Amino acid sequence: MSIKKRLLLSNIGMIVLPIIGFFLVEIIIGYVMFIILKGNPKGSDLNLFLTFRFIAMVLILITTNGLLTYYMSKSIIVPIKQLTQSAKKIREGDLEYRVATSKKDELGELSNTFESMRLSLKQAKADQARYERNRQELIASISHDLSTPLTSIKGYVKGIQDGVANTPEKLERYMDIIYKSTNDMDELIESLFRYSKLDIEQIPLSFEDVDLHSFFTDFIDELNFDLEKEDGRATLRADKDGDYIVKADREQLRRVVSNIVQNSLKYMDKERKHKIEVTLNSKYQQVTIEIKDNGRGIAKEDIPHIFESFYRTDASRNSSTGGSGLGLAIVKKIIEAHGGNTWAGGKPGEGTSIYFTLKKVSD
Incomplete structure (x- = not known):
């Protein structure tokens, strides 16, 4: 119940409850004095009745108003004290003091808003710590x-x-x-x-309509020219009648695909014939691109981290395989700037798949 409703009911109660109490007390005192004790409704017995009635009225007023005031004060002051305590804790840097409540009134809403702010500050503090570690x-x-x-x-x-x-x-x-x-x-x-x-978003993107089917057809032809020297092969899987037109910066998109392919070739087993397979999957509002290789694969625990800067699945973290260690991190930044997502999949010995999405051109 809201504070406004509680205050309204409290004010009504301060009027109604004493009136009801007055009638009940008057009936009870009158019954006891004039029926049970057979007092005289005139003279001294009447004066005594009036005195008792007055005292009872005062006590009823004090009791009802005191109880209602105490109840209202407690329902408001206690949450305010908790919020004050939480504010002091936050000021001191302690973000573990929880103030969430199940109450549905204005103070409950304020407490839950304050709790959301505390959680946001806690997350920001954790993000800052993680940023510092990453730096x-x-x-x-x-x-x-x-x-x-x-x-x-x-x-x-x-x-x-x-x-x-x-x-x-x-x-x-x-x-x-x-x-x-x-x-x-x-x-x-x-x-x-x-x-x-x-x-820091200082590279301007020049968006244009890009037909991914045509784009990857040309890219695969160029890649096959290089792979043929090592008896490798690149293929494209896509529905020729599918809608693969997206909004993208052609130059940055080429950098994305080149970085992924170079990363695949870098970790390819030398004993195997290099195979790169690109798959286009057109959905309602976006196109999902999968670039799969037949390399050494990737461990499950490494998958969430391969788009981090300088992360290498090689535990020694050396540069023997060449490259800057930023290829996939740049891929993620470019795709996010296009409003898309990146993720990876694969198992050791079964190759690696890199996925990313691009938004389709609106009709």
């Missing part, structure tokens, strides 16, 4: 991935200076390694730059 891990990962090629460059330059590369063949090999290491650094820095710009 520290990001700095550590950047330092690690930059120090590896730098150490290699320094070592081979020192070898050249000390005359270790004393033949043209050795010198050429050393220079090739130095060049490859600088390329790795350049790729990492470029990926970091792109990832940071995506993170």
